[in-house]
Amino acid sequence: MRDVRADVVVIGAGLAGLSAARSLVADGSEVVVLEARDRVGGRTLNHPIGAEKIVEVGGQWVGPGQDRVLAVIRELGLETFDTYTDGRNLFEHGGRLRAYRGEIPRVNPAALLDVQLALTRLERMARRVTAERPWAAPSAPAWDSQTVASWTRRHMRTTLGRALIGLACEAVWAADAADVSLLHFLAYASSGGGLQRLISTDGGAQQSRIVGGSQRIALELADRLGDVVMTEEPVSEIEHGKNVRVIARTVTVEARRVIVAVSPALAGRLRYSPALPARRDQLTQRTPNGSVIKCMAVYDEPFWRSEGLSGQLTSDSGPVKVVFDNSPPDGSPGVLLGFLEGNQARALGRLDAGRRRSAVVGCFVRFFGERAARPLEYIEKDWSADEWTRGCYGAFVPPNTWSVFGDALREPIGPIHWAGAETAIVWMG
Amino acid sequence: MRDVRADVVVIGAGLAGLSAARSLVADGSEVVVLEARDRVGGRTLNHPIGAEKIVEVGGQWVGPGQDRVLAVIRELGLETFDTYTDGRNLFEHGGRLRAYRGEIPRVNPAALLDVQLALTRLERMARRVTAERPWAAPSAPAWDSQTVASWTRRHMRTTLGRALIGLACEAVWAADAADVSLLHFLAYASSGGGLQRLISTDGGAQQSRIVGGSQRIALELADRLGDVVMTEEPVSEIEHGKNVRVIARTVTVEARRVIVAVSPALAGRLRYSPALPARRDQLTQRTPNGSVIKCMAVYDEPFWRSEGLSGQLTSDSGPVKVVFDNSPPDGSPGVLLGFLEGNQARALGRLDAGRRRSAVVGCFVRFFGERAARPLEYIEKDWSADEWTRGCYGAFVPPNTWSVFGDALREPIGPIHWAGAETAIVWMG
Numbered sequence: 001m002r003d004v005r006a007d008v009v010v011i012g013a014g015l016a017g018l019s020a021a022r023s024l025v026a027d028g029s030e031v032v033v034l035e036a037r038d039r040v041g042g043r044t045l046n047h048p049i050g051a052e053k054i055v056e057v058g059g060q061w062v063g064p065g066q067d068r069v070l071a072v073i074r075e076l077g078l079e080t081f082d083t084y085t086d087g088r089n090l091f092e093h094g095g096r097l098r099a100y101r102g103e104i105p106r107v108n109p110a111a112l113l114d115v116q117l118a119l120t121r122l123e124r125m126a127r128r129v130t131a132e133r134p135w136a137a138p139s140a141p142a143w144d145s146q147t148v149a150s151w152t153r154r155h156m157r158t159t160l161g162r163a164l165i166g167l168a169c170e171a172v173w174a175a176d177a178a179d180v181s182l183l184h185f186l187a188y189a190s191s192g193g194g195l196q197r198l199i200s201t202d203g204g205a206q207q208s209r210i211v212g213g214s215q216r217i218a219l220e221l222a223d224r225l226g227d228v229v230m231t232e233e234p235v236s237e238i239e240h241g242k243n244v245r246v247i248a249r250t251v252t253v254e255a256r257r258v259i260v261a262v263s264p265a266l267a268g269r270l271r272y273s274p275a276l277p278a279r280r281d282q283l284t285q286r287t288p289n290g291s292v293i294k295c296m297a298v299y300d301e302p303f304w305r306s307e308g309l310s311g312q313l314t315s316d317s318g319p320v321k322v323v324f325d326n327s328p329p330d331g332s333p334g335v336l337l338g339f340l341e342g343n344q345a346r347a348l349g350r351l352d353a354g355r356r357r358s359a360v361v362g363c364f365v366r367f368f369g370e371r372a373a374r375p376l377e378y379i380e381k382d383w384s385a386d387e388w389t390r391g392c393y394g395a396f397v398p399p400n401t402w403s404v405f406g407d408a409l410r411e412p413i414g415p416i417h418w419a420g421a422e423t424a425i426v427w428m429g
Numbered sequence: 430m431r432d433v434r435a436d437v438v439v440i441g442a443g444l445a446g447l448s449a450a451r452s453l454v455a456d457g458s459e460v461v462v463l464e465a466r467d468r469v470g471g472r473t474l475n476h477p478i479g480a481e482k483i484v485e486v487g488g489q490w491v492g493p494g495q496d497r498v499l500a501v502i503r504e505l506g507l508e509t510f511d512t513y514t515d516g517r518n519l520f521e522h523g524g525r526l527r528a529y530r531g532e533i534p535r536v537n538p539a540a541l542l543d544v545q546l547a548l549t550r551l552e553r554m555a556r557r558v559t560a561e562r563p564w565a566a567p568s569a570p571a572w573d574s575q576t577v578a579s580w581t582r583r584h585m586r587t588t589l590g591r592a593l594i595g596l597a598c599e600a601v602w603a604a605d606a607a608d609v610s611l612l613h614f615l616a617y618a619s620s621g622g623g624l625q626r627l628i629s630t631d632g633g634a635q636q637s638r639i640v641g642g643s644q645r646i647a648l649e650l651a652d653r654l655g656d657v658v659m660t661e662e663p664v665s666e667i668e669h670g671k672n673v674r675v676i677a678r679t680v681t682v683e684a685r686r687v688i689v690a691v692s693p694a695l696a697g698r699l700r701y702s703p704a705l706p707a708r709r710d711q712l713t714q715r716t717p718n719g720s721v722i723k724c725m726a727v728y729d730e731p732f733w734r735s736e737g738l739s740g741q742l743t744s745d746s747g748p749v750k751v752v753f754d755n756s757p758p759d760g761s762p763g764v765l766l767g768f769l770e771g772n773q774a775r776a777l778g779r780l781d782a783g784r785r786r787s788a789v790v791g792c793f794v795r796f797f798g799e800r801a802a803r804p805l806e807y808i809e810k811d812w813s814a815d816e817w818t819r820g821c822y823g824a825f826v827p828p829n830t831w832s833v834f835g836d837a838l839r840e841p842i843g844p845i846h847w848a849g850a851e852t853a854i855v856w857m858g
Contacts, residue, residue: 145578145607147828153574154583178574178829236665236700265714269698271665275816278720278778282813282820285694285717286827291707346833349707384711387704391711398715398827399576400607404775 002251006032006228009246009255011235011270014042016419017261018221018229019072025225032255033225034248036234036388041218042262043392043421047379053328054213055296055335057381059393060326062214063205065193066427069217073210076220080208084325087308090367092315093160097367105314107160114161119195121155122186131191131425134183134402144183144403151182163316168195170341171322173396174290179342184397191428205427211329234388237271244415261419263395264409265289266388276413283405286398287422289391291345293382295320295338295360297375302327302334304368311336313367319344320363336364336372349382356380395422431680435461435657438675438684440664440699443471445848446690447650447658448501454654461684462654463677465663465817469651472821472850475642476808482757483642484725484764486810488822489755491643492634494622494855498646502639505649509637513754516737519796521744522589526796534743536589543590548624550584551615560620560854563612563831573612573832580611592745597624599770600751602825603719608771613826620857640758663817666700673844690848692824693838694718695817705842712834715827716851718820720774722811724749724767724789726804731756731763733797740765742796748773749792765793765801778811785809824851 008024010017013035021031039045045058062069062080073080091098091105100106129137137143148169152162166177172188173180189195192205210216222229233248244258260267268284275281302325304311311325319340326337338360340348348356357378364372383392410423422428437453439446442464450460468474474487491498491509502509520527520534529535558566566572577598581591595606601617602609618624621634639645651658662677673687689696697713704710731754733740740754748769755766767789769777777785786807793801812821839852851857 141607145576145582145605147574147576147579149574149828150576150579176574176829178570234700271663275814278811278813278820279775282717282720282775285819286715288711288714291711343829343833346708346711382707384707385704390714391707399578400605400772404772 004032004251004253006030006253006255008257008259009034009244009253010259010261011246012042012261012420013040013218013222013229013231014261014420015044015069015218016421017042017259018218018225019068020259020261020419021225021228022221025228031225031228032253033229034233034235034246034251034253035229035231038232040222040229040231041215043383043389043394044215044218045381046213046215049298049333049335049377049379053333055298055326055337055379056213056215057294057296057379058214058383060209060214061206062210063207068426072217072221076217078216078220079211081211081329083206083209084302084305084327084331085310085312087305087310089310090313092313092317092367095317099309111158111160111164114156114158115164118152118156118161118165122189123195126186126189126195129183129186129190131187131428133406134187135404135406137183137186140183140403143186144181144400146182147178147399148180148182148185149177152177160316167314167316167321170344171339172393174292174339174341174345174391174393175396176342179398180396181399181402183402187402188428191424191426206324235270237273238416239273240414240416242415257415257417259417259419263287263289263390263420263422265390265395267418272416279405280408280413283401283408286401286405287395288398289384289389289395290393291342291349291384292392293340293345293349293356293380295340295380296326296378297336297338297361297364297372298377298379299334299336299371299375302331303371304334305331309368315363315367318363319348319359323364323367333376336368338363345382345384349384353380433461433680433682435459435682435684437686437688438463438673438682439688439690440675441471441690441849442469442647442651442658442660443690443849444473444498444647445850446471446688447647447654448497449688449690449848450654450657451650454657460654460657461682462658463662463664463675463680463682464658464660467661469658469660470644470647472812472818472823473644473647474810475644478727478762478764478806478808482762484727484755484766484808485642485644486723486725486808487643487812489638489643490635491639492636496855501646501650505646507645507649508640510640510758512635512638513731513734513756513760514739514741516734516739518739519742521742521746521796524746528738540587540589540593543585543587544593547581547585547590547594551618552624555615555618555624558612558615558619560616560857562835563616564833564835566612566615569612569832572615573610573829575611576607576828577609577611577614578606581606589745596743596745596750599773600768601822603721603768603770603774603820603822604825605771608827609825610828610831612831616831617857620853620855635753664699666702667845668702669843669845671844686844686846688846688848692716692718692819692849693851694819694824696847701845706837708834709837709842712830712837715830715834716824717827718813718818718824719822720771720778720813721821722769722774722778722785722809724769724809725755725807726765726767726790726793726801727806727808728763728765728800728804731760732800733763734760738797744792744796747792748777748788752793752796762805765797767792774811774813778813782809
């Protein structure tokens with residue numbers, strides 16, 4: 001066991017950990033970053049597809065309002081490009097496929113009205129919730145005592161309308177409306193500048209992509225930090241008092257502070273000596289990560305484009321319910337990206353790889369025709385099976401958690417500080 | 430690091446782990462039990478109060494239908510005695526204290542009718558749910574998409590009626606109606622022989638106590654097992670393939686099988702090599718333990734008895750909402766037991782010990798008069814602050830968990846088997 005000293009030790013070389021390290025180094029601190037994996041980037045990960053091109057099997061989009069990451073991207077000299085949205089989108093409902101332009105599929109007017117009224121009502125409720133202190137909202141106990149599914153069952157009139165709100169939950173948290181507390185739904189919407197923005201492409205969270213792949217942010221940050229970033233160093237224990245002593249695989253780091261930059265569920269799996277207070281520990285028992293398998297099929301060209309299709313699809317039946325054109329900036333090769341989210345990921349995650357591939361490619365064929373049947377390559381990543389992530393896109397919050405344990409999410413404990421997507425106040429997650 | 434070989438290694442020397450070890454030894458297997466603490470008993474723990482008497486700061490009651498533990502108690506030569514129930518019980522509602530006899534407090538008829546109709550309806554639903562396979566119930570997805578709080582808001586008419594169902598959740602799981610999935614509520618009721626039985630004293634889960642304290646079961650079992658029970662051996666890692674290799678603090682055990690006899694949340698904190706499948710891991714992210722602080726005040730005698738009171742109380746305001754007479758079999762000294770459960774435990778767990786004691790003893794005074802104001806001793810145990818338990822009475826199950834991840838609770842993974850209160854099919858928990 002090698003002993004190292006630093007001012008601050010950071011656990012996790014994802015975007016949060018590396019950004020924290022960068023700021024601290026800029027301020028003159030000595031920093032060590034401990035990463036369990038043999039790579040940096042956390043929930044961002046590039047996957048080569050030949051000819052020096054990549055696709056991203058993890059988080060990939062940036063959008064307006066995400067000012068911090070956009071600033072980092074600029075500082076690192078990285079470039080962004082627009083998600084492909086030309087042409088008509090597809091909407092599958094009740095087994096029928098329809099093309100539409102713009103944000104709103106042509107579904108029956110009763111369902112559209114139902115969704116519109118629900119969104120208006122939810123937006124109004126969300127304005128009374130802050131991402132900093134969801135528990136302080138006047139109706140927090142009531143809103144936190146129910147799932148989003150309970151709210152839609154009570155306040156919406158159409159099955160399709162409810163399904164669309166369900167799809168929003170799946171798209172944002174890779175969890176179902178039955179998983180998520182209504183208060184979390186509202187707090188998250190509030191943190192992202194409104195519900196509409198969370199689920200939109202143009203002007204929304206899916207607006208832009210990064211040339212060379214989103215993992216480049218982490219790779220560039222780590223490159224500039226140099227050998228203070230130590231990979232293959234899973235941490236087992238944090239001893240803390242006035243200072244901290246962090247025990248990893250081959251190295252022990254003594255420092256004045258530790259920043260734990262992993263999701264709450266994983267943070268809860270470290271051993272702390274002395275043991276952490278009940279409220280922090282119990283919080284980590286009830287902030288599960290979502291369930292998503294990101295699936296991509298690579299074709300020699302994006303053939304749907306010549307048919308006037310954007311490649312974007314929404315389906316109410318699945319198992320793939322959301323599809324994007326995820327081709328590289330120059331449109332070659334063609335890449336269809338399909339998400340298995342929430343209960344779909346949980347169900348299909350149990351199949352063997354061949355059957356899962358058949359189910360996903362089968363969806364692409366149903367949506368885009370026979371040319372989708374034989375991809376050059378099929379790529380998938382089940383983040384809930386990844387030992388050092390255990391679920392994406394991030395944590396969601398079940399009922400009676402924000403209002404009871406919420407303040408333990410960000411509050412430091414002595415020299416232990418918490419970072420990571422889940423602690424964000426703007427674009428929480 | 431000392432190397433040991435065995436047929437089976439058991440993790441956790443609570444009742445489940447020790448019982449498993451006992452059966453295996455009886456069948457001629459070589460067994461090692463690894464326990465993190467310096468004691469056996471898990472969630473049962475005796476606390477001496479002088480004169481060779483004890484109170485239990487953990488689980489303490491046994492009742493009809495719990496046949497396995499009753500058989501073990503008999504085999505070990507231990508004796509049981511009845512929970513004290515003579516005299517009138519107290520019910521506090523809206524700031525008023527009323528005495529009553531029997532099971533049902535004299536509250537207003539509308540609330541009683543409301544509760545009775547709700548219980549009838551819930552019992553009927555519970556008959557369609559089995560504890561073995563809650564996910565197989567015809568309405569499992571709908572029942573699992575909502576909290577108990579959502580159900581009572583929709584189907585009950587009185588505030589008091591809803592509060593009483595809430596109290597039942599607090600009494601059974603140390604969690605709130607807003608925490609618990611309706612499907613879990615039904616599955617648990619089904620496993621315990623009906624809702625009424627879960628919350629009853631006579632003929633119910635609180636009927637009997639064990640002479641010498643409930644921890645004696647574990648102490649006697651461990652005594653008979655001898656030095657195969659190794660304490661102060663927290664396990665950090667389980668390597669598994671055809672066999673297992675379990676790495677504890679000072680010992681490594683190679684065996685053909687491992688039985689992990691701790692709650693799912695704690696089982697999820699061990700490291701497994703190779704990593705466990707997604708569905709098991711994500712299950713352990715969403716089976717949080719309840720929140721309870723068990724509080725007792727010791728008096729020279731059980732003064733409430735001479736006033737014709739049983740010591741049993743239910744309150745809708747709290748913070749102590751449930752009280753029992755917990756005096757030793759001979760009634761000396763007098764002991765009042767009060768529970769802080771669910772959100773009350775979470776709120777009062779944050780106070781310093783002195784203020785919490787004042788709040789609890791203040792309740793005893795409100796319920797039983799000024800003689801309760803100066804106990805000889807005040808004893809409390811916050812199980813959510815205990816590193817090797819992290820919450821009692823056990824795990825509860827939030828929405829969308831049983832129906833999606835349920836089968837991962839008990840299913841072995843190669844040589845890894847799961848035990849512990851949460852895996853029980855009869856009297857789950």
